[in-house]
Amino acid sequence: MNHKNKALYSIFIGIAIIAGIFLGQTLNFNQPNNISFGHTEKDKIDNLLRYINEEYVDEVNTDSIVDAVVTDIMKNLDPHSVYIPKKDVAEADEELDGEFVGIGVLFQQYKDTFTVIRPLDNSPAKRAGIKAMDRILMVENDTLFGKNIDITDISKKIKGKLNSQVKLKIYRKNIDSIFTVKVTRNEIPIISVPAHYMINDSIGFIKIKTFSATTYDEFDSALKDLNKRGMKTLILDLRDNTGGLLKQADLIADEFLPNGKLIFFTKDKKGAVKKVAATARGRFEKGKVYVLINENSASASEIVTGALQDNDKATIVGRRSYGKGLVQREMQLGDGSKVRLVVARYYTPTGRCIQRPYKKGDREAYEQAFQNRQYNGELYHKDSIPIIDSLKFTTPKGKVVYGGGGIIPDVFVPLKNNDYLYRYRVLNQFLSNSITDYLDKHLKELSQMSEDEFIQNTSISEELYNNFKNSHKRKVNPHSKHKSKKGKENLMRMMKALLARDLYGTNAYYRILNADDNMVQKVFEIEKDSTHVTVE
Numbered sequence: 001m002n003h004k005n006k007a008l009y010s011i012f013i014g015i016a017i018i019a020g021i022f023l024g025q026t027l028n029f030n031q032p033n034n035i036s037f038g039h040t041e042k043d044k045i046d047n048l049l050r051y052i053n054e055e056y057v058d059e060v061n062t063d064s065i066v067d068a069v070v071t072d073i074m075k076n077l078d079p080h081s082v083y084i085p086k087k088d089v090a091e092a093d094e095e096l097d098g099e100f101v102g103i104g105v106l107f108q109q110y111k112d113t114f115t116v117i118r119p120l121d122n123s124p125a126k127r128a129g130i131k132a133m134d135r136i137l138m139v140e141n142d143t144l145f146g147k148n149i150d151i152t153d154i155s156k157k158i159k160g161k162l163n164s165q166v167k168l169k170i171y172r173k174n175i176d177s178i179f180t181v182k183v184t185r186n187e188i189p190i191i192s193v194p195a196h197y198m199i200n201d202s203i204g205f206i207k208i209k210t211f212s213a214t215t216y217d218e219f220d221s222a223l224k225d226l227n228k229r230g231m232k233t234l235i236l237d238l239r240d241n242t243g244g245l246l247k248q249a250d251l252i253a254d255e256f257l258p259n260g261k262l263i264f265f266t267k268d269k270k271g272a273v274k275k276v277a278a279t280a281r282g283r284f285e286k287g288k289v290y291v292l293i294n295e296n297s298a299s300a301s302e303i304v305t306g307a308l309q310d311n312d313k314a315t316i317v318g319r320r321s322y323g324k325g326l327v328q329r330e331m332q333l334g335d336g337s338k339v340r341l342v343v344a345r346y347y348t349p350t351g352r353c354i355q356r357p358y359k360k361g362d363r364e365a366y367e368q369a370f371q372n373r374q375y376n377g378e379l380y381h382k383d384s385i386p387i388i389d390s391l392k393f394t395t396p397k398g399k400v401v402y403g404g405g406g407i408i409p410d411v412f413v414p415l416k417n418n419d420y421l422y423r424y425r426v427l428n429q430f431l432s433n434s435i436t437d438y439l440d441k442h443l444k445e446l447s448q449m450s451e452d453e454f455i456q457n458t459s460i461s462e463e464l465y466n467n468f469k470n471s472h473k474r475k476v477n478p479h480s481k482h483k484s485k486k487g488k489e490n491l492m493r494m495m496k497a498l499l500a501r502d503l504y505g506t507n508a509y510y511r512i513l514n515a516d517d518n519m520v521q522k523v524f525e526i527e528k529d530s531t532h533v534t535v536e
Contacts, residue, residue: 135173317411
């Protein structure tokens with residue numbers, strides 16, 4: 001049986017099983033040796049599952065069989081349609097909902113103990129008196145320390161039902177005391193706009209890391225704040241934003257575009273077209289906009305980017321985006337599980353479909369094509385970005401843009417060998433451990449400083465740098481001697497940013513990193529030369 005027939009057979013059998021499980025058939029199993037199967041494939045599979053349940057010599061979980069088959073069906077459709085088993089639904093929904101029920105602490109496994117890095121502002125944990133660097137030894141009767149500690153399991157134990165109480169046993173090192181505290185769980189927001197601030201008197205910065213149910217409200221609040229501070233130019237950072245809810249992208253793009261301007265349109269398999277246009281509202285229609293993207297910017301982030309590029313509203317800075325232009329719709333399957341199924345493709349205002357090409361059922365090749373960007377030079381050289389002349393489009397002001405796989409930026413910024421955000425991403429866990437160790441020893445003195453004082457006056461000590469470097473020598477050594485100084489500067493900047501994050505939050509983290517960020521610096525170069533319009 002060839003690959004195509006196998007795929008079709010898998011889909012056919014899977015559909016048969018699903019139909020049997022959810023629609024059901026009434027059979028008489030009083031005489032199991034004499035069962036009469038129906039004539040359709042659906043009847044055969046349905047009856048077989050019932051027969052297995054009734055007569056198979058060992059206990060069998062047919063739910064797991066169905067999960068496996070449905071997952072296989074989705075793999076044979078497209079790269080992004082997905083089946084979510086019942087046990088994973090709550091976790092999958094949290095990011096899109098923009099909240100979860102818990103106590104509100106940032107935590108880390110420090111040595112062998114579950115350690116609070118910082119209680120969130122206005123959180124149940126903070127109201128209950130939990131402080132930074134508290135060790136949580138027990139949740140109810142479950143022990144939370146030891147070599148085999150599992151952060152995921154700990155998180156599940158601390159989460160719970162709204163308004164329910166959880167009893168925690170705490171060790172506080174600075175007073176050498178163990179005590180018990182009860183915390184009432186509440187809704188904790190998952191922040192999707194982790195940073196907004198004024199870089200200077202006229203340029204503001206907003207970072208959006210995902211598009212959840214609360215993203216527009218967060219963005220709107222940030223935009224209002226920056227407008228009050230006199231922002232004339234906005235840097236909108238969508239790097240590493242893998243998407244989320246389409247409606248949130250629509251609402252955010254609307255803030256930049258005049259009434260009636262097309263934001264995007266979708267087309268389903270029947271050819272039905274649905275257009276989404278800007279409304280009369282718009283807080284930043286007259287301001288200048290730069291959008292930062294990279295190879296991990298996908299889906300809803302590409303909708304915003306494409307809408308602003310095609311309407312000549314923004315200058316797009318960075319590297320070609322991921323290339324996901326498929327509209328998904330969620331369907332509940334009746335037993336608590338869900339399917340997120342691709343039902344249409346979306347297009348930018350000029351008519352570009354930015355979905356990367358794929359063959360049905362061949363997800364491995366699809367993912368490999370993305371990974372190949374690291375090896376074919378595209379991340380380092382503009383000329384290596386594939387251009388398809390037949391998919392050339394023109395914006396109202398005459399700018400040429402291309403479809404066929406992702407958003408190609410107006411201004412290309414290569415990934416550099418000393419790009420610390422990229423190089424040290426893999427080191428974050430090791431860096432975080434070193435930072436936590438430093439906080440544990442110096443929290444009292446550090447907590448006396450304001451965020452601005454820390455950013456302006458604090459430098460990472462040679463002691464902290466050398467301790468980390470000696471502990472993780474293989475991973476930190478620079479590639480060559482002439483890069484060692486820059487490598488050290490980058491690493492120390494990342495360490496300072498992580499320390500600021502743990503002390504003050506993510507706004508401080510981005511303020512420090514952006515001061516030496518390649519794409520942000522490129523925006524300043526463009527601003528200095530208003531005639532700069534070509535792609536580098």
